[in-house]
Amino acid sequence: MSDATVTAKRQGPSWLILPGIVWMALFMVVPIAMICYVSFWTQTTFNISSTPTLASWKQFFASDTYTGALWTTVRIWLIVLATTFIIGYPTALFVGLFVKSKTLSTVLLVVCVIPFWTSFLIRVLAWRPMLGKEGAINIILMKLHIISQPIEVLLFTELSVIIGMSQIYCVFMVGPIAFMLGRIDRNIIEAARDLGAGFGRIFWKIIFPLSLPGVVVGAIFVSVMVLGEFATSSALSGRKVNLLGNIIVTQVGSLKWAMASVTGVILTVVMGMVIAAFLRIVDLKREL
Amino acid sequence: MTTQTAIFRIDGVTKSYGGVKALDSVTLEAGVNEYLSLLGPSGSGKTTLLRVIAGFEVPDSGRVFFQGRDITNLPAHERGIGFVFQNFALFPHLTVRQNIAFGMANGAVPVSAQETAQRTQAMIDMVGLTGMEDRGVDQISGGQRQRVALARTLVMQPKLVLLDEPLGALDANLRGRMRNELRAIRERMGVTFLHVTGSETEALAMGDSVVVLDRGRIIQRGAPDDVYSTPASPDVAHFLNRFNLFDGTLVDGKFTGAFGTVASPKATRAPRDVYAIRYDRLRVMPVSTAAKGPALKATYIANEYLGSSVMNFFEAADGKVVEVEHHLSLGAPETYEPRQDYLLTWAADQAIVFGREGK
Numbered sequence: 001m002s003d004a005t006v007t008a009k010r011q012g013p014s015w016l017i018l019p020g021i022v023w024m025a026l027f028m029v030v031p032i033a034m035i036c037y038v039s040f041w042t043q044t045t046f047n048i049s050s051t052p053t054l055a056s057w058k059q060f061f062a063s064d065t066y067t068g069a070l071w072t073t074v075r076i077w078l079i080v081l082a083t084t085f086i087i088g089y090p091t092a093l094f095v096g097l098f099v100k101s102k103t104l105s106t107v108l109l110v111v112c113v114i115p116f117w118t119s120f121l122i123r124v125l126a127w128r129p130m131l132g133k134e135g136a137i138n139i140i141l142m143k144l145h146i147i148s149q150p151i152e153v154l155l156f157t158e159l160s161v162i163i164g165m166s167q168i169y170c171v172f173m174v175g176p177i178a179f180m181l182g183r184i185d186r187n188i189i190e191a192a193r194d195l196g197a198g199f200g201r202i203f204w205k206i207i208f209p210l211s212l213p214g215v216v217v218g219a220i221f222v223s224v225m226v227l228g229e230f231a232t233s234s235a236l237s238g239r240k241v242n243l244l245g246n247i248i249v250t251q252v253g254s255l256k257w258a259m260a261s262v263t264g265v266i267l268t269v270v271m272g273m274v275i276a277a278f279l280r281i282v283d284l285k286r287e288l
Numbered sequence: 289m290t291t292q293t294a295i296f297r298i299d300g301v302t303k304s305y306g307g308v309k310a311l312d313s314v315t316l317e318a319g320v321n322e323y324l325s326l327l328g329p330s331g332s333g334k335t336t337l338l339r340v341i342a343g344f345e346v347p348d349s350g351r352v353f354f355q356g357r358d359i360t361n362l363p364a365h366e367r368g369i370g371f372v373f374q375n376f377a378l379f380p381h382l383t384v385r386q387n388i389a390f391g392m393a394n395g396a397v398p399v400s401a402q403e404t405a406q407r408t409q410a411m412i413d414m415v416g417l418t419g420m421e422d423r424g425v426d427q428i429s430g431g432q433r434q435r436v437a438l439a440r441t442l443v444m445q446p447k448l449v450l451l452d453e454p455l456g457a458l459d460a461n462l463r464g465r466m467r468n469e470l471r472a473i474r475e476r477m478g479v480t481f482l483h484v485t486g487s488e489t490e491a492l493a494m495g496d497s498v499v500v501l502d503r504g505r506i507i508q509r510g511a512p513d514d515v516y517s518t519p520a521s522p523d524v525a526h527f528l529n530r531f532n533l534f535d536g537t538l539v540d541g542k543f544t545g546a547f548g549t550v551a552s553p554k555a556t557r558a559p560r561d562v563y564a565i566r567y568d569r570l571r572v573m574p575v576s577t578a579a580k581g582p583a584l585k586a587t588y589i590a591n592e593y594l595g596s597s598v599m600n601f602f603e604a605a606d607g608k609v610v611e612v613e614h615h616l617s618l619g620a621p622e623t624y625e626p627r628q629d630y631l632l633t634w635a636a637d638q639a640i641v642f643g644r645e646g647k
Contacts, residue, residue, distance in 0.1 A: 209381050
């Protein structure tokens with residue numbers, strides 16, 4: 001058998017990819033092309049026409065509201081990414097590496113997923129009675145006499161958005177990291193110990209590099225979801241925090257299709273850059 | 289407690305897992321530059337023993353000494369004992385060179401960057417991996433991975449290296465070559481090796497002395513030829529996989545079994561009465577022969593060609609399979625008729641008899 005036949009056999013008949021191509025074309029390529037196209041349409045107060053113009057683009061970059069939303073999105077994304085990593089990595093380390101029993105680590109992962117049994121909106125809104133001026137956290141802190149005045153900064157601020165998003169998306173960081181950590185051969189860690197490495201060196205030279213693909217996958221999950229967020233920010237910030245997602249919702253709501261499209265294109269470009277940057281860190285093809 | 293010549297000594301070490309004793313007050317020591325093979329079936333506690341010495345497991349009781357120092361409570365990374373894992377346990381994200389240099393950067397023994405590079409290169413040359421330094425460890429063959437594992441351990445210049453079935457993952461050909469290399473390395477470097485294996489041929493071939501472990505206890509220790517020719521118990525004879533073992537009764541220096549009653553004046557003391565005769569000590573005769581001494585009527589079943597010898601399988605009346613080995617150096621093998629009865633005989637003085645009344 002020649003090499004060519006072997007390759008053909010392994011790849012299988014090429015028409016199998018057709019449904020995938022049709023699917024991606026219908027639901028990704030065409031919509032994105034459409035958004036790009038609409039972003040150059042001419043928008044008047046009550047009408048929209050397909051006459052090409054750069055007006056919406058100029059308006060986006062001229063307005064503090066829109067560019068401000070872009071920076072807020074980037075800032076909140078970075079902060080949430082950092083907090084989910086800081087909270088998620090040790091958790092994953094515990095679940096994926098320190099828990100020796102496979103059963104227990106599966107149970108713990110399921111526990112992490114339990115909040116997902118309720119709807120996304122409920123999870124977001126549940127933070128209100130927690131964080132509010134007369135919410136659970138303030139009541140408990142006052143009962144314990146740790147504070148005398150309720151902390152008002154907890155709800156309807158950027159902080160509450162960050163708290164809410166970190167909680168909701170943390171599990172997407174924990175899962176992939178725990179998975180990668182669970183795949184590390186325990187003998188490797190023992191071998192490192194045998195070669196005289198203390199815990200710090202084992203962690204930085206062995207465990208962390210081997211878990212990096214998990215970190216990258218988790219970071220991509222979190223990034224994509226946080227960058228496209230609008231519900232958490234509107235529900236927990238009292239409309240004070242405007243992300244690109246919120247801009248899109250508002251613009252669509254007021255039938256400003258051109259501006260919504262501009263924002264959509266910018267958001268897509270940002271996400272694309274973020275994902276490309278993460279994929280440069282590790283060669284996922286090789287690691288997974 | 290320790291003698292001057294012993295490089296390591298374990299003293300009454302016991303280790304249980306959930307009530308099951310993996311090690312039952314094991315005492316063992318090895319001299320400088322000695323090659324000790326540890327033979328035992330799986331589950332005999334041999335890997336646990338290595339892990340206790342390396343410091344991956346803390347014994348429930350007993351002490352571990354290394355170079356005259358009590359290291360029972362010393363963490364593994366401060367012990368300076370080399371360990372070669374069964375599956376090699378190479379660092380998958382590092383190159384061959386980085387794997388080998390890993391230990392020297394850990395600071396347990398301060399090594400300058402220049403010396404690290406030098407020693408790494410010398411070790412790479414020694415194990416024959418020159419030219420592969422910058423390959424990933426998933427881009428080299430099993431035998432080469434084995435060498436990286438060995439080099440990574442030896443470059444630390446340990447005085448004691450523990451090998452956990454290091455040849456088990458290799459094919460027969462490579463296994464033979466690695467065996468020779470291990471011996472050569474040890475002669476060059478002056479290291480004590482403690483080699484765990486489940487293969488009796490490997491244990492007998494490699495060790496200066498062989499330690500046989502069963503159910504967490506050492507049941508025999510001796511030079512390979514001593515262990516081979518005079519197993520201390522029926523269990524040892526069984527692990528060596530070289531003996532036909534017959535049950536029976538030993539009374540007043542006479543062993544009675546399926547082959548008749550044989551005078552056995554020199555029985556070895558054992559908890560049960562067993563008659564052992566080596567595979568290559570049996571003679572196959574026509575069934576009509578009037579044999580002097582022990583004789584067993586058995587039906588020929590099949591044979592197996594082993595390269596240097598032929599193993600013939602017979603079935604005795606009670607269903608027991610008796611193996612007869614014919615070394616090809618002694619001449620061409622005879623051919624036997626399947627399902628035909630033959631008479632198996634042997635010289636009574638070549639048997640090893642175990643019994644409760646033995647000495």
